[in-house]
Amino acid sequence: MSSIPVSVVIPTKNAGPVFDEVLDGLRAQQGVALQLVVVDSGSSDDTVARARTFGAVVHEIPPAEFNHGATRDLGIGLADAGVVVLMTQDAVPGDALLLQRMAQAFDDPAVGGCYVRQVARPEHDVLIHRNLDWSLTGRRVSEVRQLAHPGALDGMSPVERYTMCNFDNVCSALRKSAWETLHFGRVDFAEDIEWSKKALIAGWKIAYVAESHVVHSHDRPLSYSYRRSYVTHRKLFAEYGMMTIPSPQVAVKSTLRSVMSDSLYVLRHQPGLGRKLSLLLQIPLLNATSILGQYLGARDERKGRGRQFAGI
Numbered sequence: 001m002s003s004i005p006v007s008v009v010i011p012t013k014n015a016g017p018v019f020d021e022v023l024d025g026l027r028a029q030q031g032v033a034l035q036l037v038v039v040d041s042g043s044s045d046d047t048v049a050r051a052r053t054f055g056a057v058v059h060e061i062p063p064a065e066f067n068h069g070a071t072r073d074l075g076i077g078l079a080d081a082g083v084v085v086l087m088t089q090d091a092v093p094g095d096a097l098l099l100q101r102m103a104q105a106f107d108d109p110a111v112g113g114c115y116v117r118q119v120a121r122p123e124h125d126v127l128i129h130r131n132l133d134w135s136l137t138g139r140r141v142s143e144v145r146q147l148a149h150p151g152a153l154d155g156m157s158p159v160e161r162y163t164m165c166n167f168d169n170v171c172s173a174l175r176k177s178a179w180e181t182l183h184f185g186r187v188d189f190a191e192d193i194e195w196s197k198k199a200l201i202a203g204w205k206i207a208y209v210a211e212s213h214v215v216h217s218h219d220r221p222l223s224y225s226y227r228r229s230y231v232t233h234r235k236l237f238a239e240y241g242m243m244t245i246p247s248p249q250v251a252v253k254s255t256l257r258s259v260m261s262d263s264l265y266v267l268r269h270q271p272g273l274g275r276k277l278s279l280l281l282q283i284p285l286l287n288a289t290s291i292l293g294q295y296l297g298a299r300d301e302r303k304g305r306g307r308q309f310a311g312i
Helices: 018-027 047-054 068-077 098-107 126-133 158-165 191-201 222-240 248-269 273-302
Strands: 004-012 032-040 057-060 083-087 111-119 143-145 171-175 205-215
Touching: 004 018, 004 047, 004 068, 004 098, 018 047, 032 047, 032 068, 032 098, 047 057, 068 083, 068 191, 083 098, 098 111, 098 171, 098 205, 111 191, 126 248, 126 273, 158 191, 158 222, 191 205, 191 222, 222 273, 248 273
Parallel strands: 004 032, 004 083, 032 057, 111 205
Antiparallel strands: 083 171, 111 171, 143 205
């Protein structure tokens, strides 16, 4: 069987040690003729040198020029293959057939994009594992989605629109010919769900490939948790009219319910007494900051105002 040409585009900045895991995972890929394109926005470590050692096409831009949508457009424009995989610098291939399975999704000529399952890093706590497993990018059943007609999203509920358009550039792939008519454009956050919505309306299918996965998760501070929740739910309201926490009263009830549920889950499933106690102490603030971000992000977007956060 001949190898399938695939280009992988990774935006980088100070990728750190996990980038070696990513590169090792790409070296191990089978069934593809791989081109790696790295767009680096001002690394001060050896990220660029490691990419060049791999044999990557490296394009360097000033940090101020980085933009989630436009930088990926730049990388895709440098890619040679008809199938372009987009990855983050910390998404580690889960097996040697990741790229081959993604490329095979495009055997259907109507598929414009696909994405794969995400699995939490083994060192992260049980809540991170559970939350990722329960997310739309943690599902274990593959699917292909297509709109019945361009206006079909208008007749769906916000949650149905969100589910239909779900897409994730942690590890996704685009048919380059579809991208040529549907660039990401300058998008500061969540360029992936904007693109999938445009692609579906244009008549393309979106495939979710659960048979393959990348290892990808974060254990970040509370301040980041709030900012991420805020900008995510601003975007979800802007794109789908989605408001998971519609009022302060619902926010309080949801926080109390989540604290109780998460605490019981940790007591039952988190190994190690010290780590269990530490996580139990964090749970009230983890839930309060996340739910507050959900409420304020959607509320501010609905009112036509909102904050921007750098580094999200």
